[in-house]
Amino acid sequence: MDESVLHAMQRWPDVPAVYGYIGVNRRGEFLLKGHVVSHVRTREFINRNYTLDEQGRAYFQNGPQRAYADLEVTPWVYRLMDDGSLRTHTEALVAELREAWLAPDGDVVLVTELGPGLLHAQDLDALPGYLRAEDGVSLDDALTVLLQGDNAEVTLSLVCGHARLRLLDTDNISARFGINTRPAPAAGENAAESEHRPAWEPAPVESS
Structure with missing residues (x-):
């Protein structure tokens, strides 16, 4: 976190938290009342001061005040870089890939030292380049077997580590990974x- 934020937390330790004023959608965009935070410096400030608490709740530390985030799916959205590294939607470099999951609807969930997160939809097409099937089996055949719920050896190999790709038995990602989305x-x-609420949806238009 920013030194100025840490200093403010020490100076004003009892500022009440706020809930639902900020959201994170499945594209890794921060939103306020449904509007994407597009101002570059504001986004960079949020990026540096966004994390999870001990209960797994995502929040943005805005000076001395903690703003808990509504999540469309996961607290992190991971981006697959051209060199095979992973970064979060806040531009943090991932150090350790721990788990890789394929959801029934086609979403890919990765678990790293930072926690669970969706792989950004724009990176799904590049993912097969980092997947390896067991010897003698084509990747397409192995993925077909995996999607059918049968045992298949498919490994995701990235700069930050290797993990066997497993099939999620539920579409309820938040429940499976203990994510508090609200x-x-x-x-x-x-x-x-x-x-x-939720903060990642457009605010209703007030009728005159």
Whole structure:
């Protein structure tokens, strides 16, 4: 986190948290009331100060105030670089690939030292270049067997490590990986909660 943010947290340690004012969609975009945060410096500031707490809730530390994020799917969205490395949607370089999962709907979920995240949809076409089937079996045949729910040896090999690609037995990614997609204040917590949630959806247009 930024030194200025750490200093503000120490100076004002009891600022109430806010919930639902910021969101992260499946493309790794930050949104406020459904509008993508496009200002470069604002986005860079959020990138540097976005992380997960001990309960797995994603948040942006805005100075002394913690803003918990609504998630469309996962707290991270991973980008596959041309050199086979992985970066998060916040531009953080991944050090360790731990798990790789193929969802029934075609989504790919990767688990790294940072936590679970979708592989960005734009990177799915490049993924087969980093997949290897067992000797004597074509990749297409191995993926077909895997999607049918049978045992198949398919390995994802990236700069940050290797992981066997496994089939998720559910479309409910948040439940499978313990992701809290809509954090809420605890009973009695002094916090503010947005009336418009989830934050990654467009805010309703008020009628005149």
